Amino acid sequence: MHSIKWRRFLFASVVVLLLVVAACAQEEPAGDESEGDGGGAVEAKAPGRAVEFVVTTSPGGGSDVYARRMASIIEELDLSTVPWVVVNQEGGSGAVAMQYLHSKVGASNAVLITLNSVFTTPQLQDLPFASISEDFTPIASMALDAFALWANTDTWETYEEFEAEAKQRSLTVAGTGARQEDEVLLNLLVRAAGLKKVRYVPQEGGGDVAAQLAGGHVDFSLNNPSEGLPHYPDRLRPLVVFTPERMDAWPDVPTFEEVGLDAPELDYRQVRGIVGAPGMPEENQLWFEDIFRQVFESDQWQDALEEELLIGEFLVGDEFGDMLREYDELHTELMIDIGWVEED
Incomplete structure (x- = not known):
């Protein structure tokens, strides 16, 4: 009698053990998948130090005016946990500023406001990067500027x-x-x-x-x-x-x-957009996108669009990256057309 009960107990224990092992085996792939994708979506994160807002022109130029206005809105609305500093790096038709930002590979706190020289200068000068669309981190388009x-x-x-x-x-x-x-x-x-x-x-x-x-x-x-x-x-x-x-x-x-x-x-427009340092961490890229989204949606920026006769154009992520590539291609065509560069 005791022997039969023992055999039944042993059999039941083995069955339970097998069920536990099977359950663990089924759960294991899900665990591997979570680990492979980094444990979920990337969350926006502020840089750990002051933001350098790089400008390609001297004080008073269009890019400088807009950069300082955006920085003022960010401060006024208390959008950032770190201060913003406008850094003028004029010279070389934008080359000085672009090289300055390009030297900060992987930086979490450096961005540059664009104008159309970011599309022409890399094709006309011997620089350590090929183009604005290939070698920098797209953040946001804020406006188009007429001439x-x-x-x-x-x-x-x-x-x-x-x-x-x-x-x-x-x-x-x-x-x-x-x-x-x-x-x-x-x-x-x-x-x-x-x-x-x-x-x-x-x-x-x-x-x-x-x-x-x-x-x-x-x-x-x-x-x-x-x-x-x-x-x-x-x-x-x-x-x-x-x-x-x-x-x-x-x-x-x-x-x-x-x-x-x-x-x-x-019919030619200037792109007033923002790019980040090459290889900027995604968490910081997302943070900057959110900051500039709030700037764009603010009453202050909408007033600026009207006062400065700008055309509002807000794009982020792949859409802005595509826009940068399109403008790179447009300027290649224009410069071939006017004889500045030769067609490949």
Whole structure:
């Protein structure tokens, strides 16, 4: 009797043990899968020290104005647990600033505000990186910035008057740096309008460009609205805008098409976006995305878009990465077209 009970007990124990082993075996793959994906979704994390907000221009340029405005909004709304410091690294048509950020591989606290020289300069200079889209961390697009042809108020009142004189003599134009975005637009304009060769005088940023024109030291400029506004309307006057439709703030200023410039490539915008250091940890990339999302949605930034005549454009992640690649390709085509680079 006891022997039968013992055998039954032993059999039951073996069955239970086998069931436990089987259950553990079934649970093991789930444990491996969790370990393989890092234990779940990556969570946003603030950097452990002050943010360096790198700017490619001197104080007063468009990028500098927007960077300082964003930093002010972040401070005013108490969005960040660490301070933000704007770092001007002007020079080399944006090369100085881009190399500065590129040297901070893996940094969790360094970002740069873009302008279109980030697409042209890597293709025109011998730099330790190939392109902004391949070698930096995309954070967010904040706005698109239009261009206008500006004149001193002591000179022409209309684009037609400007064009007539520019076909008779060689004028001078102030620009933000050799072979940057405004010189791209200049070459497209000279070709489309049939102007005489223009002498390009590089400056350290859009603020300096506007000051040179306001002081009468050059004949015209191709500035973003925000860069010319400090001298408007007393010293500077926009003669034409390079947009398909008139701007609400300047209903009397014609578009390039309205003045007879049949060249679709003149519809040219500046990308006001943010990129991070190469190899920025994903947790910090997500934190910056969230910070700039809150900035974009704030009343203060929406007011800035209206005041500075910007077009709001918020993209993050793969969408912004795709946008950077598209602009890299666009500028390659434009520079081949105007003879700055050779087609592969």
